[in-house]
Amino acid sequence: MSDANIHSANRSGGDSEKGLDSMDGRGCVIKTRHGMLDARRRTVLMGIINVTPDSFYDGGKRLDPDRAAADGMSMVETGADILDIGGESTRPGAGVVSTEEELQRVLPVIQRLRRHVKVPISIDTYKAQVARAALIEGADIVNDISALRFDPQMALLVTAEKVPVVLMHMQGTPQTMQAEPHYKDVLREVQDFLAAQVRFAIEAGVDRENIIIDPGIGFGKTLDHNLTLLRGLPTLASMGQPLLVGASRKTFIGKILRLEPDERLEGSIAAAIAAVFAGAHIIRVHDVNETRKAIRVADAIRFGVPGAQR
Ligand code: 9MG
Numbered sequence: 001m002s003d004a005n006i007h008s009a010n011r012s013g014g015d016s017e018k019g020l021d022s023m024d025g026r027g028c029v030i031k032t033r034h035g036m037l038d039a040r041r042r043t044v045l046m047g048i049i050n051v052t053p054d055s056f057y058d059g060g061k062r063l064d065p066d067r068a069a070a071d072g073m074s075m076v077e078t079g080a081d082i083l084d085i086g087g088e089s090t091r092p093g094a095g096v097v098s099t100e101e102e103l104q105r106v107l108p109v110i111q112r113l114r115r116h117v118k119v120p121i122s123i124d125t126y127k128a129q130v131a132r133a134a135l136i137e138g139a140d141i142v143n144d145i146s147a148l149r150f151d152p153q154m155a156l157l158v159t160a161e162k163v164p165v166v167l168m169h170m171q172g173t174p175q176t177m178q179a180e181p182h183y184k185d186v187l188r189e190v191q192d193f194l195a196a197q198v199r200f201a202i203e204a205g206v207d208r209e210n211i212i213i214d215p216g217i218g219f220g221k222t223l224d225h226n227l228t229l230l231r232g233l234p235t236l237a238s239m240g241q242p243l244l245v246g247a248s249r250k251t252f253i254g255k256i257l258r259l260e261p262d263e264r265l266e267g268s269i270a271a272a273i274a275a276v277f278a279g280a281h282i283i284r285v286h287d288v289n290e291t292r293k294a295i296r297v298a299d300a301i302r303f304g305v306p307g308a309q310r
Contacts, residue, residue: 039242048285051085083122087103128153145216155205171221177219186228
């Protein structure tokens with residue numbers, strides 16, 4: 001997929017979506033085939049299971065499907081509300097994986113998890129064929145980093161299957177995105193892009209309630225772009241769709257702290273908590289146990305603790 005294809009596909013102009021309802025609670029509840037995700041008074045946590053040899057942090061750790069499934073089960077035990085299964089690395093410069101290879105990586109993990117966990121499973125793919133097979137095996141949500149742009153069949157699939165879909169912003173492709181990210185006004189452009197893709201999805205037949213938006217931290221962004229977007233999350237939250245943020249162990253944290261991915265836990269938790277207070281509904285993380293504890297405290301500060309002694 002060339003950049004030219006991506007930028008010409010489905011874009012209906014740079015205007016921001018004026019017609020979106022403001023957040024009224026409606027946008028915080030997501031219905032899935034395996035239950036409801038209610039983010040009205042609690043942050044939803046998505047645990048990352050990469051079944052890849054080359055992901056930037058956990059690449060190569062879960063090539064055995066039994067190990068990947070066991071990790072998913074322990075994420076659920078420690079507080080994951082969703083498990084996100086990916087079979088193609090999206091780190092900057094990562095190679096494209098064939099559909100067959102991606103299917104061989106993710107399906108055995110989804111099959112095992114579906115037998116053992118009740119939480120919704122999300123399939124991290126931009127390929128409709130992979131998403132379709134994953135949904136058949138029991139996945140519930142499609143996490144599409146291309147926001148329905150890379151595969152024309154994807155919008156048809158999520159419409160027909162009536163499943164929630166994550167629309168993420170990315171400038172370029174994983175192969176090109178960090179070459180020279182450029183924006184005049186990153187927050188405005190990301191908001192306009194997400195509004196245009198929400199409109200595209202709705203016109204294709206996707207229910208508004210099934211659309212989750214995501215600024216795509218680290219996808220074609222400099223350190224400054226990422227920080228501006230995290231600071232601007234309230235603007236994106238006000239678009240009225242559930243808002244997902246993924247900052248876990250990403251390069252911008254390494255740039256701030258001058259630390260490698262395996263030393264970025266504390267920075268990742270700080271970013272997650274900042275996102276929660278800025279209005280994010282779903283946080284995508286590698287470290288479920290640690291992040292869940294931090295978020296429980298953040299949620300208690302935001303909403304109180306039911307039955308707490310005064
Ligand atoms: C697959 N993947 C990697 N980072 C991500 C992010 O920030 N958001 C979403 N939706 N997916 C991501």
